[in-house]
Amino acid sequence: MMHRTQRQIRTDEPSVAAEALSVTHVTHGLTVEDSGEGFAFEERVRGTALLSLESTRCTGTLSGAVEPGRAMMIVWVKSGSAVVDDNPVKVGRPVLYRQDPQRFRWVDVQHDVLRIDRTIVEQVAAERGDWAPGPLEFRPRHVPEGAPLAAWWLMVRSVAQEVLQGPADVPVERERELARFAAGGLLTAIPHWPVGQHEPVMASTARFARAETFLLDHATEQITVNDVAEAAGLSVRGVQAAFQRHHGITPTMYLRRIRLLLAREQLEAGDDRSVAEIARATGFAHLGRFAGSYRQEFGELPRQTALAARE
Template sequence: MHDHDDDPVAATIARTRLVTRTRDAATARNAILHTFLVRGLEVTGSSDFTFEETLTGTPLLTLESTSCTGTVRGEVDATAAIVLVWLKAGHAVVGGQQLPIGRPVLYSPGRQQVQWDRFQKDVLRIDREVVERVAAERGGWEPGPLEFEPNHIPDGAPLAAWWLMVRTVAAEILGTTGEVSLAREHELAAMAAAGLLTAIPHWPARVDAPRTAHAGLADAETFLLDHVAERISVDDVAAAAGMSVRGLQSAFQRIHGTTPMAYLRSVRLLMARQQLETGQHAAVADVARSVGITHLGRFSGAYREEFGELPGETLRAARERHA
């Protein structure tokens, strides 16, 4: 980190990118050991073995993408940071839990056995202190160690909120390397932490941790996601959270980088996309209504702006894939 003219606003942090591509299992093993603390690591494969890993980030926030045609096994220690993984293809078992495709799973703190077979996966690491600070601000308790619901697999609106965060954060992480603003990196890490905390139930490890009067942000998020398919206003959200509208807007801007209603709109669009990609729905209108969108013309325009195609195109492509 560098400080320019003692101005904390100008402080920067180095965002690096490390790429490993190899057909050699020993080289792949060394790359994994650089990324994770793993005991008893074994990397094996046949004559078609390939391994590719791209690691981009800072000590506060890192995104890793890995693909491998072999098998990786060992005991991972995830004590140093909060680590989430989502399997994109292949087969994986982490801590005795078989990972589903396309759902974020939290590594338990401490050691756990892992095995990955012919896989593609992404991993997000967030500084533990940042997660504890954001959890305290959202939940209204003093910062400190957290406990998470074990083996939780998010679905529905919390899953859409998670992907909304990933899209926003990943675009910036992958878009710029070198010296970046330390203040902005803290904002990105906080945004990543909020996405994690929205997706995975959690609570302070201290059972007697007192809640304070400003515990409204988590309540606001819960209300939004619980009523995602209903017609609600920013006044409804503020009332449910026991906050003023101005306070709610400020908290959302600080943690999510957007307004509560824009956040709700993006979650609805992502939920609609998740449903359309199953190819199981008869009509786009049914999907739109199921996530609380009643104006189909605006929905189509917003959907195309967000995803680069019309909702009907997503549905047709999904049906063709599943046919």
């Protein structure tokens, strides 16, 4: 069994916040500063050495350098201003830290971090790419958009639910399986290849990776499982089994959930398009079924999301 450790701290003292961050991260030259308008810091961490999730909120300024170590560390900012290695971080987009130390500066920020065991990520990448396990390179400063970004959020929602709400003690094999699932979401979102190779046109060559890439590339089109199978050189049964193994759901369900996340992102943009126009643009041909699936997934109707975005 593995034990999911849990830590939570709230403080209005910058020195206490700095100490907490030094426990959670390997940091260099860390400074925590009060903005002068009332300092508040909160950090919550839960997980194991294979997989963990943390949330941080700070009204001051955090700066220094961070070193991921044995984990792949992916951060996404929910609000505030953030810079990594002098590059602004876009709110709502995942950013992968390099293995070596990187400078950061967070101002009045709220952000989450997902850590995945590096060896597991390399193993999953080798299986997906049909190459020998080993260190990986990722496309520098890549910001996922569209269907790959939706696939990332689909993974995060599933992982967060189990990590944050699951039991404190979990079988090692289940935790490893969940970490592999998280690794798949990362590898789908950010192009990668073995260290020492030039960036390929398509980093993943294994048949499941081809199936997943085809589905995401054509997510808003009227594709079928037969189309996915043909593109990957698999049988329909093989595609069904592969998606069940890698994502825990059928390819049809996976496609529908990707489309729903794409639709939600567009509805939250608050532009002048109608719900029907957005439904069609994201691959839904039947508005009533779209509304029902959307409510089941997000707990509200599409028009409610659209109205909230325009307020």
